[in-house]
Amino acid sequence: MPALRIALAQVNPCVGDIAGNAALVRDHAHAAAAAGAALVVFPEMVITGYPIEDLALRASFQRAAARAVDTLASDLEADGLGDLTVMVGTLGVAQSGRPFNQAAALRGGQVIAHYNKHHLPNYGVFDERRIFASGEDPCVVEVGGRRIGVVICEDIWVDGGPVEQVASANLDLLAVLNGSPFEEGKGRVRTDLARRRASEVGAPLAYVNLWGGQDDLVFDGHSFIVGADGAWLANAPGFDDALLVWDLPEADAPATQGEVVDFASDDQQVYLACVTGLRDYVLKNGFSSVILGLSGGIDSALTAAIAADALGGANVVGVSMPSSFSSEHSKDDAADLAKRIGADYRVEPIAAIVDAFQGQLALEGVAEENLQARVRGVILMGISNREGHLVIAPGNKSELATGYATIYDAGSIGGYAPLKDLDKTRVWDLARWRNAYATTHGEVEPIPVNSIEKPPSAELRPGQVDQDSLPPYDLLDEVLDAYVEHAEGRAELLARGFDEAVVDRVLQLVDRAEWKRRQYPPGPKVTALAFGRDRRLPITSRWRELS
């Protein structure tokens, strides 16, 4: 059997944009053909975008997806690409009316084969048993006389199943269509797993993944090909379009080494995930600019830097909203940041407005602090309504976990929260990483060193710092990591040597803040367990970890 050139098309579709996604496939099919490929493989559900949630259950949506695949097959044929085999992920429908998460192989103007995903993830962020029926049959497509097995994403995460079904099918290649969301460190897990599956089928494995942001998920791409012996044969970069072309060698010939690129550092990957999540939320929803409050602190500084990297500094409106408790350094640091990233900088003092509220309400203590914070939220929403910028929320995961934030303030309102899944220590890490990256590349550091180094404070009363109310962030974040991300109980935390009073305080804060988290905007998941649909807990609950 002769060698076969294949291409993996790592693309960024948009959920629901069926016509646009089909056009994206058509464009990349042309590119693959131009590169001499006989087979081009696209990611999971590229035709519909992913995840489509309950759209999968709508008859009108199902019809539109089916029509788009048929039209795409005809269009490719009409384009003179009838000999190219194009493998796409889409929404299929069973006779019974139940939808499938489906891969379809198009050639010669027709769908020549399809495969329905067997294993439907129904944990973490996934609800696939809610919307899809399970497939049962394996799928092998012949291309140029070579035998290509096809499976979808979760199918390779389960022992047995369709990989085992095709293990003795004498495959030349196993193609895996994926919509695998980013989380830090997941790339290593994926590639280890892929090597194991390649060995099981005795053939190279081609892993093609979506990239781009979709609400609270970011798909990182990082498509790759590994050999049956585990050799790293080719890979695409993360967080970008790519067409990865590779030659499947003649039968029994040694594997060909294709193009290999280095992985970015974990810090860079997490940063790029935040940039991608924000940019796609903004652009796919029809906005072009964002607005946020700049306090001079680290959270708003990092958020603004991410926004500038996502959209360009000129599309970031930063508003300093000083009160009588705001320090000079806060105002200076906010202005400095805006200048560094080239933001549209404004100053809106809040004293006169707060005075007007207080003339009627005479609030004191925390109520007075919250009032100041909410006045800032109203100002941002007002400018947003006037000028059309999307409001973004700079709150971080430590705040969201403990409820240490005023609901409806400038830190928690808006459409998207880029730092939502970054705890405070990670926020500092990424700020330092971003500045170091700038230095390395001969650019201006976007984040004022002051914002990184000063003690964090909400500046809602004189001399206030976060550590008046919370344990030191390095300790807090360790406890949160164990309790939230690893779902350890109180007993396990105490056994690890954490102080009992700290543990009880943190657990109580986390449990009581669920109602605030429910009203928080979406933000990109970058850890193994993000707040939101990854961690579903009742608001009303008297459960307390006390034994």
Place this chain on the structure above:
Amino acid sequence: MPALRIALAQVNPCVGDIAGNAALVRDHAHAAAAAGAALVVFPEMVITGYPIEDLALRASFQRAAARAVDTLASDLEADGLGDLTVMVGTLGVAQSGRPFNQAAALRGGQVIAHYNKHHLPNYGVFDERRIFASGEDPCVVEVGGRRIGVVICEDIWVDGGPVEQVASANLDLLAVLNGSPFEEGKGRVRTDLARRRASEVGAPLAYVNLWGGQDDLVFDGHSFIVGADGAWLANAPGFDDALLVWDLPEADAPATQGEVVDFASDDQQVYLACVTGLRDYVLKNGFSSVILGLSGGIDSALTAAIAADALGGANVVGVSMPSSFSSEHSKDDAADLAKRIGADYRVEPIAAIVDAFQGQLALEGVAEENLQARVRGVILMGISNREGHLVIAPGNKSELATGYATIYDAGSIGGYAPLKDLDKTRVWDLARWRNAYATTHGEVEPIPVNSIEKPPSAELRPGQVDQDSLPPYDLLDEVLDAYVEHAEGRAELLARGFDEAVVDRVLQLVDRAEWKRRQYPPGPKVTALAFGRDRRLPITSRWRELS
């Protein structure tokens, strides 16, 4: 075989309050024994509360539930109730560590049998395949020589399965433990289904359901017993504690007629669901009073009436926040309502505060309208922070569907939204029903007739009425019912004869408002499809129903 007295304990547990729920079971077991019962059946997951979501996956929670059941068995024995068979729903754990939705039968100080739910609902508001493993075995418990089959909730909604397993087991009774959330009209579906299952097993069926509010669900109770021939043998009222006692007759003797109560009207049931949902959210979360803005309009009036029925008028703080656009009748109607329900009434004009914002921002048009609305939100949050009342949001389902509301205003902030699942026409219906109920019972009508009869207006600019921006509510609500609740597509709506321009306008509004709905407080589900976890759609979506 002699007759056997059984009791169904319709109780209102609290999620996570394992000790409290076990005490509730113990109390009702005493009452059942005092009434001469040999068997008392409690609802699904009464020990843990329901639904517990991801708490089911926590080892510490699993251990606590297991300990509670063992302790309960010993306590009942120690109390002298060792002869009583007590059937409770709880969280079980398999050898593999996977949790079960379990029924346990306690007698003589021990667990004598258990049953693991077979069919795990994973649609609508349910995520049970996420958190539970499926049971496979049937369960028959002997009590006083009689054979009692046990299944849980969804098990009877599926043909075949455990009911078929025990159909030939010569049962004397089928006990069904339920956590079945309320929706309008569901009672009739349940009872028809139960009659069919009773006929299949050839024995009476005893259906015991939870009651009470849990975040966005309300359980309505309405426990009942039907005969193998479909006879209606006994039933408990909805939305209240009940111990339904009934005698299972001697073998081959005719079925005994027990206590039967009338069902409330659909209007009354929906109203009671809203009252129950609000009351339990407030009390189970440790609040005792609520605060809301009173505009003189129908939404805030009905919300306040519900709150007064839930908590007593003295625990309702109503704040009139007139602007320069507020009509005299609005202020009068708000004051009249507060007087009728005995609320703590306050007036906080917003003009001076809006002026302070406008002195800086000079907003116009919709941005200016939104500003006024948000100032009211900040005032309510301020008073809430000062005095500890839970803020409640009076927004209705038509608003939430179309996004015809200012995000973060007094209609959409807070902890709970009692009208969240009532469209505007249903809001009027229920207001009229509540006043008529008052008249029938010789009480003061809570809702001013003016608030019911005047054209709805946000009063954010001179002469504004809702119908400037929206189709007439009766038409709008019909389209929403078809598109949202019945998930019909555009083609189906046009085929039904709706005007194309209206359909396109409404669908666009609904699709674009998803981001606002995500940040809305929870409220009681009372229809077949509520916003929230019942209807999961992406925010970022270019899908438009256009063909």
